[in-house]
Amino acid sequence: MKFLSRLLLKLLGWKIIVEIPQDVKKYVIAVAPHTSWIDFPMGLLIRAALDRRVYYLGKKELFDSPFGFFFRWTGGKPVNRKQSSGLVHQVAQHFAEHEEFAIALAPEGTRKKVNNLKSGFYYIAKEAGVPVIPCVFDFAQKTVHFMKPFYPTDDAEKDLDFLWSLYRDVKGVRPEKGISGERQRGEG
16 A cells, blocks of 8 residues: 555655654654645545555544445544544553554634634644654645654743644645634634
8 A cells, every 4th residue: 555655645646754763663743735625635645655544533423424434444543623632631541551553633624714823733733742743744745744853832822823834835636725824812
């Protein structure tokens, strides 16, 4: 699968840059911008090319549908976004229970235009004591870049400003829905 995925990405003109050190076995991948349904199959293709087991969270409704088996089979974990359920702690527990564990999340939390990042990915990494791996899907340049690990500090606002700056103006499938401008604090 790794070979076929790499071949397909190459034929499509995509390049993958990975700056994740080999010794980092646990991390939260924050993938942005998330502007289209196309991001999901691209993410699965890229994950297969990397040959790494990476889980993802998805809205519960996807897993309750007739295609729920597919989302579970591809590493999805259902989330009920309509209720506060201690999700940060639950996901952090997965990190504690495994020697190697990675989860990919869209820091915007939606495919719509946003003025701030949702902070769940950040607090999962902080509680689990693992780094955030910022990852950009740049459709204009046909590049996926897994950046160096970023370890959350005790200044969440400063950290989220920094992460926002990494994603700002990267062109997703639908550039008008991407991350741009200044981050509006207090809205995530």
